[in-house]
Amino acid sequence: MKWFGMYLFMAILLILPGFSQTRPIEFEDMFAMGRVGDFQISPDGRWVAYTVTFFNLDDNSRNSDLFLVSVDGKIHKQLTYHPKTDTHPRWSKDGKQLAFISTRDGSPQIYVLDIRGGEAKKITDVPTEVAGFSWAPDNRHFVIETSMYPDATTPQESAEKERTKTRGGVKARVIDHLLYRHWNSWRDGKYGHLLLYTADGAFVKDLTPGAYDVPPISLGSTHDYVWAPDAQQICYVQNRDSIVAISTNNDLWLTRISDGSVQQLTTNPGNDNGPRFSPDGKSIAYLSMARAGFESDQQDLIVLDIASGKKRNLTETLDRYVSDFVWSPDSRYIYFYVPHHGRHRLYRVEVKSGKRKLLLENRYVGGVKITPDGKSLVLKVQASNLPYELFRFDIRKKKLSQLTFTNQERLSQLEMNSLEDYWFVGAKGDSVHLLLLKPPFFDKTKKYPLLSLIHGGPQGAWGDDFHYRWNSQMFAAPGYVVIMINFHGSRGYGQKFCDAVSKDWGGAPYQDIMIGTRWALEHFDYLDPQRVGAAGASYGGFMINWIEGHNEGDLFKTLVSHDGVFEQVSMFGSTEELWFPKWEFNGAPWDEGSLYQKWNPINFVEHFHTPMLVIHGEHDYRVPYTQGLQLFTALQLKGVESRLLFFPDEDHFVQKPKNARLWWKTVHEWLARWLHPGK
Numbered sequence: 282m283k284w285f286g287m288y289l290f291m292a293i294l295l296i297l298p299g300f301s302q303t304r305p306i307e308f309e310d311m312f313a314m315g316r317v318g319d320f321q322i323s324p325d326g327r328w329v330a331y332t333v334t335f336f337n338l339d340d341n342s343r344n345s346d347l348f349l350v351s352v353d354g355k356i357h358k359q360l361t362y363h364p365k366t367d368t369h370p371r372w373s374k375d376g377k378q379l380a381f382i383s384t385r386d387g388s389p390q391i392y393v394l395d396i397r398g399g400e401a402k403k404i405t406d407v408p409t410e411v412a413g414f415s416w417a418p419d420n421r422h423f424v425i426e427t428s429m430y431p432d433a434t435t436p437q438e439s440a441e442k443e444r445t446k447t448r449g450g451v452k453a454r455v456i457d458h459l460l461y462r463h464w465n466s467w468r469d470g471k472y473g474h475l476l477l478y479t480a481d482g483a484f485v486k487d488l489t490p491g492a493y494d495v496p497p498i499s500l501g502s503t504h505d506y507v508w509a510p511d512a513q514q515i516c517y518v519q520n521r522d523s524i525v526a527i528s529t530n531n532d533l534w535l536t537r538i539s540d541g542s543v544q545q546l547t548t549n550p551g552n553d554n555g556p557r558f559s560p561d562g563k564s565i566a567y568l569s570m571a572r573a574g575f576e577s578d579q580q581d582l583i584v585l586d587i588a589s590g591k592k593r594n595l596t597e598t599l600d601r602y603v604s605d606f607v608w609s610p611d612s613r614y615i616y617f618y619v620p621h622h623g624r625h626r627l628y629r630v631e632v633k634s635g636k637r638k639l640l641l642e643n644r645y646v647g648g649v650k651i652t653p654d655g656k657s658l659v660l661k662v663q664a665s666n667l668p669y670e671l672f673r674f675d676i677r678k679k680k681l682s683q684l685t686f687t688n689q690e691r692l693s694q695l696e697m698n699s700l701e702d703y704w705f706v707g708a709k710g711d712s713v714h715l716l717l718l719k720p721p722f723f724d725k726t727k728k729y730p731l732l733s734l735i736h737g738g739p740q741g742a743w744g745d746d747f748h749y750r751w752n753s754q755m756f757a758a759p760g761y762v763v764i765m766i767n768f769h770g771s772r773g774y775g776q777k778f779c780d781a782v783s784k785d786w787g788g789a790p791y792q793d794i795m796i797g798t799r800w801a802l803e804h805f806d807y808l809d810p811q812r813v814g815a816a817g818a819s820y821g822g823f824m825i826n827w828i829e830g831h832n833e834g835d836l837f838k839t840l841v842s843h844d845g846v847f848e849q850v851s852m853f854g855s856t857e858e859l860w861f862p863k864w865e866f867n868g869a870p871w872d873e874g875s876l877y878q879k880w881n882p883i884n885f886v887e888h889f890h891t892p893m894l895v896i897h898g899e900h901d902y903r904v905p906y907t908q909g910l911q912l913f914t915a916l917q918l919k920g921v922e923s924r925l926l927f928f929p930d931e932d933h934f935v936q937k938p939k940n941a942r943l944w945w946k947t948v949h950e951w952l953a954r955w956l957h958p959g960k
Contacts, residue, residue, distance in 0.1 A: 418510055
């Protein structure tokens with residue numbers, strides 16, 4: 282009885298405030314977690330090879346290694362331990378070897394590892410480096426993705442041209458056409474090419490010569506070049522329009538490796554991407570958007586009969602964007618998933634009849650593979666309180682089982698709540714989805730500050746995911762209630778709803794955010810209406826800048842703008858993917874009827890008064906950093922309390938560990954200054 286009394290006393294202590302064994306998440310927790318990445322099932326169906334990336338805060342670096350887990354989840358192995366990065370595992374036909382990309386000798390090259398043991402063997406020495414590869418089904422060749430000058434016939438010739446250019450010490454660039462830089466790097470006249478190499482590392486030929494990119498520079502998928510089952514042909518994605526900066530016209534092409542002949546398979550003016558051959562080699566399934574110039578059209582699943590050239594749309598009536606898919610081994614079915622209300626739905630469609638079956642919902646999925654027997658799927662799944670892990674889904678039983686537990690020990694130490702789902706009537710009388718996260722150790726008798734997060738895209742969406750840059754748990758941890766509104770324009774609510782943001786950037790989406798924030802304040806009495814803030818990045822940064830000039834009733838007491846558009850005309854002239862603003866604002870700034878001035882935050886500087894933190898990266902070529910500088914200048918000249926956090930070594934995202942730590946520290950300090958969590 283004495284021992285029982287002690288255990289009872291300890292149990293009571295654990296449920297009392299201040300005695301919990303768990304704690305709120307901190308930055309060091311997030312960056313100590315392993316990030317599960319690329320995964321592949323072995324040909325015999327016994328194993329899943331996958332990558333895990335870990336970060337080192339001390340030396341500001343990251344490293345990825347290869348791991349194995351049995352499909353039943355009982356056996357776990359680490360395959361590589363090298364201090365350099367190992368990624369992109371691909372199985373040999375017999376399942377005894379893994380080819381992968383490693384930087385262990387300096388540049389990324391292909392290595393092959395016997396999974397039964399031994400050291401990895403270096404296969405290639407591509408002077409222009411290996412950006413990706415695919416192993417032929419007969420294991421006789423690799424097709425390698427690299428970057429080359431279009432007039433070079435070999436990677437050696439391209440590399441020598443690069444060395445010649447840099448010998449003179451002049452760093453100036455001579456540019457003759459668009460697109461001359463993209464995302465965070467200058468193009469310098471080079472293009473992505475597919476090279477054919479033998480399995481022992483000998484160069485054979487350039488399969489895609491010329492001044493075109495494979496895979497495409499924009500709007501591609503994770504599988505934009507694939508082998509036919511007979512290993513004689515490769516289907517790839519390429520945009521051959523004259524100015525790709527204003528074009529989304531990716532198409533599918535088929536080349537024979539024996540003679541280099543090329544056949545164009547699609548002529549749709551919109552974006553075609555992500556091809557995969559059926560296992561019987563008779564068909565190619567791919568993803569397609571119908572409208573030219575629009576990156577966020579409904580993406581449908583199309584099946585092309587190779588012999589006849591006929592195409593069938595298997596998801597035309599679904600009204601959802603197909604994210605990814607996989608064929609069944611018998612070529613009868615395709616499994617695919619779509620975003621739906623902040624999570625995903627997983628379907629099976631019968632190719633012949635087009636009949637769909639819903640298999641799984643209310644899970645956030647990031648990848649799908651199928652076992653060779655066709656009985657199970659392996660999915661990458663995450664949640665707001667669970668970083669990505671691998672799960673096995675039994676198709677017949679519809680049972681989901683977790684295979685990997687990469688961060689189990691650390692997660693067990695953390696107090697993280699689940700997202701709550703709510704709906705309110707927003708702009709246009711439409712139902713709008715609001716996700717809410719309570720802080721750790723939430724006490725309904727207390728009053729909490731409210732933080733509204735605004736997503737980018739604009740045709741993105743908040744979801745039940747563990748986002749490493751805009752992590753909802755990290756925002757909630759200091760004592761904030763966090764809301765995330767999937768306003769008009771968000772994906773996962775039908776194409777009409779997604780279309781609603783285009784040409785209406787400061788209209789319905791802004792109304793949704795204002796209405797939804799006030800709705801939350803009215804419906805939850807634990808929220809303090811005097812302590813409300815908002816933060817957003819990219820389009821979300823634009824919306825923060827828009828709110829700065831339209832903060833009705835001083836709803837928001839402080840704002841955080843990360844990489845947001847502030848002046849639309851200069852943005853158009855300095856960004857890279859010009860098809861995006863041309864669609865969103867009805868042409869170029871000089872075109873009659875364009876909307877750049879209507880939705881231009883700089884035109885409302887006279888109303889600026891809300892304290893704001895501005896963040897930008899110098900290598901952001903999507904929303905160039907001068908947007909942030911212009912915004913900060915305006916705030917300062919208007920006498921608005923403001924601060925600029927500028928990263929000379931980051932792009933649209935902040936990814937270096939020490940920079941990310943400073944980002945979170947600065948954001949938390951700024952929010953605390955104005956919203957006083959714990960008050």
